[in-house]
Amino acid sequence: MKLCETDSGKYTSVLQLPGSVLIVPQATLGGKPKGKGMQYHGNIGKDEGLKLYDSFVSHCQNELSAYTSAVRHRKTCKTNEGAECLSQPSSETSNGANKRIPKRAGHLSSPSRDDHVPVYTLVLVLVLSVCTRFYKITEPPHVCWDETHFGKMGSYYINRTFFFDVHPPLGKMLIGLAGYLTGYDGTFPFIKPGDKYEHHNYWGMRAFCAALGSCLPPFAFLIVLELSHSKPAALIAASLLIFDTGCITLSQYILLDPILMFFIMGSVLCMVRFNTQRLRPFSFSWWFWLLLTGVCLSGSLGVKFVGLFVILLVGINTAFDLWRLLGDLSLSLLDFGKHLLARVFGLIMLPLFLYTTIFAVHFIVLNRSGPGDGFFSSAFQSRLIGNNLHNASMPEYLAYGSVITVKNLRIAGGYLHSHWHLYPEGVGAHQQQVTAYLHKDYNNLWLVKRPDNSDDLTGPPELVRQGDIIRLEHKETTRNLHSHFHEAPLTKKHLQVTGYGINGSGDVNDLWQVEVCGGKKGDPVKVLRSKVRFLHRSTSCVLCSSGKTLPKWGWEQVEVTCSPYVKETPNTQWNIEDHINPKLPNISLSVLKPTFLEVLWESHIVMIRGNSGLKPKDNEMNSKPWHWPINYQGLRFSGVNETEYRVYLLGNPVIWWLNLLSLALFVLMLTVASLAKQRGVKMEGMRKVHCHTLMEGGGMLLLGWLLHYLPFYIMGRILYYHHYFPAMLFSSMLTGTTNLHLLFSSSISHHLMRGGQFILLLGFIYSFYLFHPLSYGMRGPLAQDPASSMAGLRWMESWEF
């Protein structure tokens, strides 16, 4: 921070001034840093302060001159506050200028010239980013790319129908809310990309996302400002984001990413702010930033699980902070405990609470049956209005001759299912497939029959009891549930389960013994409430759903096997969900309502399963993590042909490649700096400060980039280009920090440095001008064609615009 005025009138850092005693007025300790300057409020009057200050300084001088004859009193530095001073006695013997002398020195409430500029710049950044994000926000007036999912899910919230998605609900809830508030009625079906919106009010949802997206550049500005204390660096970082076509495109549509990035950047900003409060623990602003960090963290986790990475970043930062506090022996263990507890509360308890609250709202809002029902347990479904289990009424006890559906009790276990397809050759016996299927379907219906075909169709129905031997006939294909000594297709330790026989005739391998968990012999089987196991008679194995997904031949449904390990696990337990028997009286069943925590747990398991189930398909070009930083290939948001309105998600290559370059540069500088430090090279003044900023601030940003990028290499799920954008934010901020030091450490003059930064900015703007059609849409011939507006801009073969 350059606070001190030298003889020549230039501002410089305290560290560069000679002298060994620094007199710091009490008022300075109460100041708030604002950018490069300070602001002071509530201090003593200006004139009085000056008087007091002068008398104090003269006292000091007297004291000093008493010890030494040669006191060189340089001009005290007049900073923005005018009362902060440097007194430079050349001897170190002085103890009169003790910093802790309780004395109010003057103040100056008018903020300095420097203070204004960040505000103006900040406003400029904000205006620019709003302009770039909101320009042509309603174009194209049709569904683009993933809007088909997230717009649809927003509508589900408005219509209150239950659905299933692999991401946590906050993002979609906010989209739904934004749509609701701007007059969207939830009636647009969002069937596929390219559908025209026509009269539907879609702009509100887009504007909401764009508004959050517009916050990113100002956030980046503030973060870099805080970390590097340099306005040009902050400005460069912010302009990188303002003029990046990728960030603009991603912010303009109904997507989760702008919301996610908003919360990620928010968390980082709050964390950085919190770090600067470290000298004033437990003050109001300390608590404020701590709690706000927690809120932002829960927000980012509530939008996508990618939010975990920023939680990790904040966690590591906090761990370092705590480690530092623990090593501070002036702090008693009790104080340390307070620090620890405050962080546990602010960064763990509060986010956790908010996160569960999000889910609570989600479950309260969505109370109608919808497309996501089948993924959840019977108990869960009974909560949903319109589901056949809601206030269900069906025969209470299982009887012979009933038609039933059987659901696995494993979380997100499917219905026992079969269909007109055989196991392929080479996979056990060439018989009909039996699988577990997550959706409701006619092929899930099974008929309960006696072992000996002696079903009495006329008499009163007889109940199935524990220990009874039954056959299960598939209603649609009339084959019996069957097992035999063949390996199961995936779980080789288990036996294969097939559909066998025609019109109900079969063999002894079709016999299953019913066992109710925790029941006695002769107990009837309660629909919905009993946990039932099916023991195969001839091989004494138990019907099991392994949870593994079958390959293409099994329609990617879940494998059903017969497990020789008879331990009771949810995989081998089933319940009877639907039960149709016209001869029995229907009884209204109040199914045990699940508690909120059970519902929460269940939905998380389902989400994680769903996420890991998103595997890349064979023969499909998919995006690899190494493609991303080099901007190898973008994503088509809308339009393929020459005649269509095309939007292509691709980062501004100039910006992205600059980011890549500065990343390498930063690593190099970091290595050199730490080597120098380790070798004990003496560093003077500014250089030391820069080195410190570089390692602390830049290191934090580098860590953020790594945390948001590297984990994708080990992810099995399908990856897309837009997954890189959170990491790109960090890398842009790092570029800002690095460039500052690059320009500083070389001893070129002030003007040249400014000039360099100016050229850099112009470069961004020019490249933005070149590539802006990517975001704001283009028509006409593709870029290969010289007649195209994008001709000559296809710098990489792999870009498809």
Next chain:
Amino acid sequence: MQCVKLPISVRVEINLLLMAVTGLALVTRLYGIHFPRAVVFDEVYYGQFLSLYMKQVFFIDESGPPFGHMVLALGAYLGGFDGNFVWNRIGAEYTSNVPVWSLRVIPAFAGSFCIPLAYLLVVELGYSHFSALGACMLLLMENSLIVQSRFMLLESVLIFFLLLAVLSYLHFHKARNSSFRWFWLMICGVSCACGIGVKYMGMFTYFLLLGLTAVHTWQLIGDRTLSHGKVVVQVLVRFLALVVLPVIMYIGFFYVHLTLLYRSGPHDQMMSSAFQASLEGGLARITQGQPLDVALGSQVTLRTVSSKPVPCWLHSHKVNYPIRYENGRGSSHQQQVTCYPFKDVNNWWIIKDPGRHTLVVSSPPRPVRHGDIIQLLHGMTSRYLNTHDVAAPMSPHSQEVSGYIDFNVSMPAQNLWRVDIVNRESDREIWKTILSEVRLVHVNTSAVLKLSGASLPEWGFKQLEVVGDKIYKGYQQSGMWNVEEHRYGRSQEQKERELELKSPTHSDIKRNLTFMAKFLELQWKMLTVKNEESEHKYSSSPLEWITMDTNIAYWLHPSSNAQIQLIGNIVNWTIANLALVVYCLMFLTYLLRRRRKVEDIPQDSWEQLVLAGVICVGGWAVNYLPFFLMEKTLFLYHYLPALTFKILQIPIVVEHLYIHVLKSPAQRKAFGVVILAVLCSVYVSYHNLSPLTYGQPALSSDELAALRWRESWDILLRKR
């Protein structure tokens, strides 16, 4: 006086102890290794490579680098094995020409020498000889390590090199001022390379050692008493020994591998044509002396550069696409063009000049160059290779490729193709046999001839689909073709030509790839070729390993209940888990208290404890945790390297507890008793399980059932 006496007596004692444990190790590992005289578990897998080594036939094994196979092959070579055995079934009896003892003896020796290495390692970490002895006892009686050492398997060799690497590094690090220390650093580099050469898993320990070296080097850099020059030299030497040397050795293994295996064999097809041509026999015999430049009128077979899903040749046959597919879409009903993974006379195509009608090579030959327009005529059916705006059968977004038949339905022939040599050096480069990778671009639609990866159903004889890809972008191997077999066509008549096609190609030139090119291709194939991984009956997940909830049946006697099972000594595994937990708790407590400047133990002991933790707990973690991220089929034996490090942890924790935590003599005495009791129970457990370890004597069904200590163990019971 004692000072004079002690070193001598102590020295003798060490040697004796070391000798004793080595002897015991040899007895437990080598005793009766020729039994059973049958293929045991993965011997069936390594055996096939052994036979190929003996016959010097080329093979590719994507599971690991060749050094491990070479070590096993050395045994076979010394035993005089001729490679004649069919490795097809676990439990198959060995024929008399198989030197069972010498096949198994190298892994057994490696497994035995792990014990003295463990001894030295514990001593090197700064712990007492008692602890070292304890570590050896535990390892000696570890049934799973014994089983794995006694057969023709690679884990024991791997563990041997890992321990050697760690030991030599510690030796290097401790011996600050001896000039001999650089020798130890070399040994470390060499054994790291060997470890990786046996199995890629060795990489984990290598990275651990690199990390440790980095930290130590960093401290060295911080040492300001050294001059800059000295520091640079120190860093450079470490870099040479631990990075450059292993890389050179690793490449060296491949050099030996490729030099030894010069004959063509069953895995040829996975490699490129150029690679195959460098092997003796096989393709080399056919392609030797083919004309190099492809000319108008040449007869060629076109092979895909990509080997996914299988390498195949562009093919056509006298069957048409069905008029309607199963899903109701229509086709052009023209002749099928497919990709066929076997050699066939229908793979021959003739390159024709669109401007002329001649099908023979004029003299002098007019070579085809990059950018030339050609037609491709199917040799046996005389149909032109054609593509048009009709959806392909399996990939509807691409164009159908057909042999053109004129049905007079206003569907004109579109049979012009532009030759696009991808790996060209100049823009007028000539299309070369085997060497050129060519993209065939359709002139009318600029679609690229490409293997889609899907297979056709019954009507296409399950052959692979070939399509014209309109949105082809970037470099895709599936769109590249090279000429494999090639001859100049000499006859104009269809009949004569058919005869010509059926006769083998001939003449002679030899083309050789450089070693580096071959190495890179082989390495790339090893890393990218994925076998269809399915679950195995004895595969398990890493979580089951910690508590040993799983086992592997290695061998079962054909008539009795005698069997060999990979089951660990359950007592060992339990106390190893316990020691791990104790260590972590201890470490955390010390760490936090030291931060508050409370020093419970002297600095030396603390550093010793940390180093031991890095080696043992770190060794366990790096060899275990990565498996959670792997998607391949995993077995219990993958855990054995981690287990070895974990067992080494036990005596270290015990010694630390004994010296620093237990203060009163009474406590120490009690602790000593506990240790003795545990050792006894380790022995009892070892003894009880040994029939399953050594495969004899055969137990009765009841005894076996009694040994099934965990429900999840699959012990085989013969039904009477």
